[in-house]
Amino acid sequence: MLGKTSENHITSLSEIPIQFIRGVGPKKAALFARLGVETAEDLLWHVPRRYEDRSTLRKMSECRPGEECTVVGQVADYRLIRTRRPAFTIFEASFSDSTGMLKVRWFNQPYLADLFEHGQLVMLSGTVQQGRRGGAPPEMQSPIFEIVDEDTDREPIHVGRIVPIYHGTKGVSSRLIRSLVKRVLDQHVDHLCDVVPQDIRERLGLIQFKTAMMQIHFPKGPAPRVDGGSALDSLNRRRSNAHQRLAFDELFLVELGLGMKKVGMKQRATGIVFQVGGxxxxxxxxxxxxxxxxxxxxxxxxxxxxxxxxxxxxxxxxxxxxxxxxxxxxxxxxxxxxxxxxxxxxxxxxxxxxxxxxxxxxxxxxxxxxxxxxxxxxxxxxxxxxxxxxxxxxxxxxxxxxxxxxxxxxxxxxxxxxxxxxxxxxxxxxxxxxxxxxxxxxxxxxxxxxxxxxxxxxxxxxxxxxxDTSPPGRKPIHTIRVLESQRAKAYRLILHELREGRQGFVVYPLVEESEKMDLQAAVSGWEQLKGIFPDQSIGLIHGRMKVSEKEAVMHAFTGGEIRLLVATSVIEVGIDIPNATIMLIEHAERYGLAQLHQLRGRIGRGPESSTCILMTKGGGSPETKRRLDTMVSTNDGFVIAEEDLMMRGPGDFFGTRQWGLPELRVANLIRDVGLLEQARTEAFRLLDEDPELAHPDHAGLRAVLHRRWKGKLDLVGVS
Missing domain, CATH: 3.40.50.300 (P-loop containing nucleotide triphosphate hydrolases)
Structure with missing residues (x-):
């Protein structure tokens, strides 16, 4: 039993500790806590990470070795084999349908001997193997199974359908999570109430909350989806209507919380009234x-x-x-x-x-x-x-x-x-x-x-x-990738620009963990470049120099006395030299996408064409290649930022945790940006009508909002 159900599903399920759900207990509850699941509500929001299609039933005679098959058969025979190795058992069973036989083995699961009975109907799903002897029936090892209850209309949840696969941990399997979710939904599905106001749901064409929760865990047949494609693809890409509905709920609660915080800040704070336009x-x-x-x-x-x-x-x-x-x-x-x-x-x-x-x-x-x-x-x-x-x-x-x-x-x-x-x-x-x-x-x-x-x-x-615009007259920067073995090519390009009277940068990476070595590389590179370009004035700037020394170098570079500036990555922002038209970035594979874009932005500020050379050793990871290819293909900061977001994810990109935004378990800030816009529009429209969600119709919404933000809305009196 889950406990007494209240009319407000959120309050009810959030107050039921996971350990009190039948089949859990204190020890399993500690394991669930590792997954962030502490209540029955958390369990429902622990949505599948992917789905497998085990819905197509095959006849046993149709199954071939190496294929994934789902079959239904009767228990023909079974036995528990105890081996010479202590505590190692093999449970062996034979199943039959009207077309053939299938032999199945499970290891170290002796309890199965008490579970199966002769003549019982069982659904099995797994990889088919060749029989051990010529003419022997095909086999499966440790397949997923489910006993078919012929006396009830209970649907299978582990096989014979599109099956949810969950993030688990040692001692908490997908099978266990699936069973517990089904238990909670069976008891509480009729009490799952929508906290998103009805007019918003109708305006956006959102399915009901309880329908979404059932479909996200146990989709029936082809899943309803937003765009075209297969049911399985729809679910695995999180584009089904069930995913969209639950993602909207999460984003709506985020935007409501932000809106209420903003209202609260204005109510509390008295700012300075400045005299403008003096x-x-x-x-x-x-x-x-x-x-x-x-x-x-x-x-x-x-x-x-x-x-x-x-x-x-x-x-x-x-x-x-x-x-x-x-x-x-x-x-x-x-x-x-x-x-x-x-x-x-x-x-x-x-x-x-x-x-x-x-x-x-x-x-x-x-x-x-x-x-x-x-x-x-x-x-x-x-x-x-x-x-x-x-x-x-x-x-x-x-x-x-x-x-x-x-x-x-x-x-x-x-x-x-x-x-x-x-x-x-x-x-x-x-x-x-x-x-x-x-x-x-x-x-x-x-x-x-x-x-x-x-x-x-x-x-x-x-x-x-x-x-959203750049100063007029600026030309796109031509960016090329050059291997270290082609260094002479890079130097020819630099020399051409310097002889045309223009200036440039050679940038060395500076990583905190290896700062001393990086600094030595920059100083060594500076010495080498003075020999390669003996008729050019070459300067050096790095983070260890005194402020006055750096100022002197920058003054000389700005004034044109220094033609080529060797720098550790100290020139990301704030340097505006319109005459600088070429940049060589050493070890470009060591930089992040945003930093490469920032560095490149030091050139291309005048009317002349500019070139950025990304020097690499070659090879590198697929992520490195993707970063460098992005730099070569575009100068657009919005495109680069979007690619950086996609590669790193919002948590790493923004350090989102330090803002205390609620955890998103279904929504993704990048993938669902269109949904985010809708959620923001609807949240602020609602707050215009009811700034503190004080209307009785919004009591449930107010309660779940407070819980999702974990008390961080106390600023505006949400309770």
């Missing part, structure tokens, strides 16, 4: 050596509207490499400064922090705004000077890594926080940064363009702006 902002615009693109102007307007409102800005700025995000961020910083507030710029690494420092200082110091860089390795005296300037407000913009979150740094009046590469920072860091000011506006920048709805979900508490 004279300093206009000076910045006039100071720029180029005209802003329409997309940049649109995003600036969106930011200014946020900053002028009484609610704190929480905005995500998406844009491909080289689209001009830093300039847009500078407008937010200047707006804050005009209202008497400081800004903090938080980067995931010291190298990126330094590059933002160089870029922002060029833009802001001509306006009289003092910029400071806070990184590790600074002397105590140097750090004290910076702390004093931050504390008395004379430093308008502070750029750094997580070191900015250190207690010793006390801002005088922090009003704006710019966070680079959101998916490298967790909620805790952002919360600490907010704690540095009363309630600063936050602008998050990412050069990893992803579909808007996906961004709104992963960065759920943020509004999204997109710079």
């Amino acid at each position: 004279p300093l902002t206009e000076r910045l615009r006039q100071h720029l050596p180029f005209t802003l693109m329409d997309a940049q102007e649109r995003v600036i307007r969106e930011m200014m509207a946020d900053m002028a409102s009484p609610y704190p800005m929480n905005r995500l700025l998406q844009g491909d490499v080289g689209c001009g995000k830093t300039v847009v961020a500078a407008f937010a910083i200047v707006c804050a400064a005009e209202s008497g507030y400081q800004s903090a710029v938080l980067a995931p690494t010291e190298i990126l922090a330094e590059q933002h420092f160089w870029s922002l200082r060029r833009l802001l110091e001509p306006l009289g705004l003092r910029c400071a860089l806070v990184v590790g390795g600074q002397s105590k005296a140097e750090r004290n000077v910076l702390l004093e300037g931050i504390g008395d407000g004379s430093i308008a913009v502070t750029i750094g890594t997580h070191a900015l979150l250190h207690d010793a740094i006390d801002f005088n009046r922090l009003g704006m926080a710019v966070v680079d590469e959101q998916h490298k920072f967790g909620v805790l860091q952002r919360a600490l940064l907010k704690a540095k000011g009363a309630c600063p506006d936050i602008l998050v920048m990412t050069a990893t363009p992803i579909p808007r709805t996906l961004a709104l979900t992963v960065y759920g508490d943020l509004d999204v702006s997109v710079i």
Whole structure:
């Protein structure tokens, strides 16, 4: 027995521990916990990982050795054989139908001797083998079986149908899970209630919740599906209507939770009302050596509207490499400064922090705004000077890594926080940064363009702006893959560009675990290149150099004194050299797709054609080939990001766990992005009508929402 059933299936099944389902018990419950299954509700949401078609019944005479066959036969004979080896048994049985015989053996399952009876009808599914002696009937070893109960209408669940296969663990087989799921559904299926409002279900053509739950575990015949194809394919690709319904439920609950968190944040927080459009902002615009693109102007307007409102800005700025995000961020910083507030710029690494420092200082110091860089390795005296300037407000913009979150740094009046590469920072860091000011506006920048709805979900508490164009006049970068054995070809291409008066990069990977060796490789490469190109000025930059040394090298490169810059991968962002038209990336197989795209974005910023050379040893894994082929085939950051997402999965790509999104057991943020858009639209439409789901009709929805988010919606009073 499962226990008394309440009218609300969610509450009922969520309150029934798995150990109290008949056939489990405390020991098995501990094994189920490894699978994340602790209640009867968890069991139903532990959906099959794949399906096998065991529905086609064959006559025994039709079965050939090597074939997978499902047959029905009567028990003709059986015996339990005890071998000389202790505790090793063989259970042997013969089955017959009207056309022939089949001999079956199971090993170490002596209980079967008490299970089978002469004349009993049994369904078997497995691989057929040749009989051991000439003329002997065909055999099976350890097939899946199910005894047919001729006195009831009970359908088979292990054979004779499309059969679900589950993720299991030692001691928890697919067969056991299948039996327990059937037991729960048999007792509770009529009490499985829909928490998705009826009007939404009808509008989207969703099947009933209980129908979906039955079909996902025990599909009958051809499974209903969204697009064409076989029933088995529909199920295994998770495109059946049952999968779509349950995936929608998960995404709908995610979007409802995000919407309620967003509403709650606005209700609680009182932000700074900045004065926008002042004279300093206009000076910045006039100071720029180029005209802003329409997309940049649109995003600036969106930011200014946020900053002028009484609610704190929480905005995500998406844009491909080289689209001009830093300039847009500078407008937010200047707006804050005009209202008497400081800004903090938080980067995931010291190298990126330094590059933002160089870029922002060029833009802001001509306006009289003092910029400071806070990184590790600074002397105590140097750090004290910076702390004093931050504390008395004379430093308008502070750029750094997580070191900015250190207690010793006390801002005088922090009003704006710019966070680079959101998916490298967790909620805790952002919360600490907010704690540095009363309630600063936050602008998050990412050069990893992803579909808007996906961004709104992963960065759920943020509004999204997109710079979807590149500066005019830029040409696509030609990318080629060159083997180390073809190094001379790469050097000829570099020399041609340098002799045309242009500049270039040679980039060496820098991996933390082997930093010393990587650094030696870069220095050695620099020495070799000076011999290969003796008439060219070749510079070197790496992460171990002092800030002042790096600044001197970058100044010389920007001014054209250095023609070819050898670098460890310290140049991912923030470097804008329109005259740089060629890049050689050493050991390109060691980079991720996003990092390769970021590096390539350092060239192709002027009117001339540019070339990126990916140098590899050759060979490599299929994943490596796929990454490099993607780089060769496209310059489009959205295409590259989508491919990166597909290869790495959302968890690795975003570090999703640090945002505390509910676990998705059926839905996939990449595969189901269309469904995600529908779920978001419907969730926000519902919240417009009932912001706190207080209507009695939404009580069940409110309860399951709270449980799926595991209490993380307490911010908005969900109970």
